[in-house]
Amino acid sequence: MVQDHSDEILAQVAALPPLPGVYRYYDAQGGVLYVGKARNLKKRVSSYFTKNHGGTRIGHMVGKIEKLETTVVRSEAEALLLENNLIKTLAPRYNILFRDDKSYPYLKITGSPDKLGFSTQRGGAPSAAVFPRVAYYRGSVDRKHRYFGPYPSAWAVKESIQLLQKVFRLRTCEDTVFANRTRPCLLYQIKRCSGPCVHLVAPEDYHQDVLNAEAFLRGDTQTVLQALEQRMLAHAEKLEFEQAAELRNQMGALSKVLHQQSVETASDKDVDILAVRVQGGKACVNLAMVRGGRHLGDRAYFPSHVEDAAAVQDFDDAADAVQAQPVEVQVLEAFIAQHYLGVPLPSALITSHPVAPALTEALSLQAGARIGAVHNPRGQRRLWLEMAEKNAQLQLARLLAEEGSQQARTRALVEALDLAPDNLDTFRVECFDISHTAGEATQASCVVFHHHQMQNREYRRYNIEGITPGDDYAAMRQVLARRYAKLAQAGRDTPDATPPASEDPPPAEVQVPGDVPEAAEVTLQANEAGTPETVAAEAKPRREKPGGGGSAQRLPDLVLVDGGRGQVSMAREVFAELGLDLSVIVGVEKGEGRKVGLEELVFADGRDKVYLGRESAALMLIAQIRDEAHRFAITGMRARRARVRVGGSQLEEIPGVGAKKRARLLQRFGGVRGVAAASVEDIATVEGISRELAEEIYRALH
Structure with missing residues (x-):
């Protein structure tokens, strides 16, 4: 063995079986370096430890390996699913990683069609259960209601709701509003609702509109038009011309919508279009969705660790004596494998590059139905793919331009304040703001900026207690003391060591916006077998403690407080008591008329106030951070106030x-x-x- 590794790891490698499975590498701190899959665990893992990799990316990774864990599975498809479950859970340093975004939004129609009756409440008032409502929904789905989607954005859901209001006139009001109406609302007046709350539509007719709306969302548009036409003719034969005219208008509105949406053949009801672009070490995957035959829009995803992961993947391909895949294919396959875990799959995927058959096989295994992937489509599918490729190119160009702009802003801020950070990429800013309503539900926020972007996983909120309501100065004193007291104490105890986390308040005092991946322990040994679900569950990372290791590990290079001399004076007192450097404190004082661009900077170390100028890139960055602190504080305050009030x-x-x-x-x-x-x-x-x-x-x- 060329690399300098422990006898325990080398013995473990030598004892690996020649079976399919998944392997994980850990560093000395327990952080996950890499998660990989292999048809032959023994051959693949041994290749890392039997060669001299020098100063390559592979060499840097292998040199950090202190722990090895493997899991044997039954097939390559199972290995692929388990690998990507673990990648999403553990966030390894050398894997292509897509951020696990918020759940997709859905369009919800309340109630279940087999449980809809035509009863009314006592007193003759219409029951909300009889007249289902259409609504925007985000979260886990259940069987109590009907869900359509997922949609790529909230805008796409709301546009679909507007279409249903125009054509089928379904209600969107809450049940509590519905139950207390005594006269039609404005939506009825503008013909966007049929007025079920005040008996202006029969339950049977409304139920038929709901069924037609569901068929429209599924893409059965011709069936809906034929049903409407038959109902219109039936009313006309009975000389019910007013009802027939209503159905005629509904058909006209639906035909207009179909023309605007350019609905295609029924064979393309549910399709996802995926296009990838790679440039300058960055990648973009553009996902466009077609649901019910309608193009709903797209969403761009930007993975991390692309270059490192591509180097490791090329090494794996060389070890298996197979042709190395282009980076675009690696990114696309990583996205498909990670994105569709736990997300409803369409019947077909249209891709800008060919993907491995093993991947579609694994997706089909997960979905319980055959999933097809086409990378060279024709006709309308070709137009969709070209649109997605163009959007991926534009989004990637925007990302590269924004990153360059953000780096320029960071450099401008450092130069404007005459700072000298060791590394511009790790230049760290923390900003504080106080929010309350007339002293009620006071909360302080702390937002963090480093690596040229806001780090929302490191944001913290603090519930402020024990002060005079409305005393912003006392609130600022409390939050700064809690944030930096332990940091200062650690610095006094071990002045030459890197201090631990900045604060550790009681769990009830701090709301953590999200989990921060840590090293997770997977206890399965090399000769044990497991399913992707069970292994991923055991590998789930521990939730970060509030104020724990995910927050500041050192005093930030810059501490911003939203306020003028008063707030800065309070911050100076806290830092003086803790023995911390006063020069890092800067207050953002609002200018004349509180206009954006007129802010002045107030320093805690006695320097004169500075006005950077309306067009200053440094001021733009400060304003961005300050506004984010204000947003984070006020949303937390409103949520806390709502819970209490x-x-x-x-x-x-x-x-x-x-x-x-x-x-x-x-x-x-x-x-x-x-x-x-x-x-x-x-x-x-x-x-x-x-x-x-x-x-x-x-x-x-x-």
């Missing part, structure tokens, strides 16, 4: 508590906490609340 979601789930009763309860007791603290007797004194309902409310909240 309203808390209506808990009451909404109680049968018999409608909008009016809920409002009376919240008004009487000042919020859901007050309702929970009240006795059954107190709850029963509220107008409209019987003794039985009061007991039900008490049980539900306890």
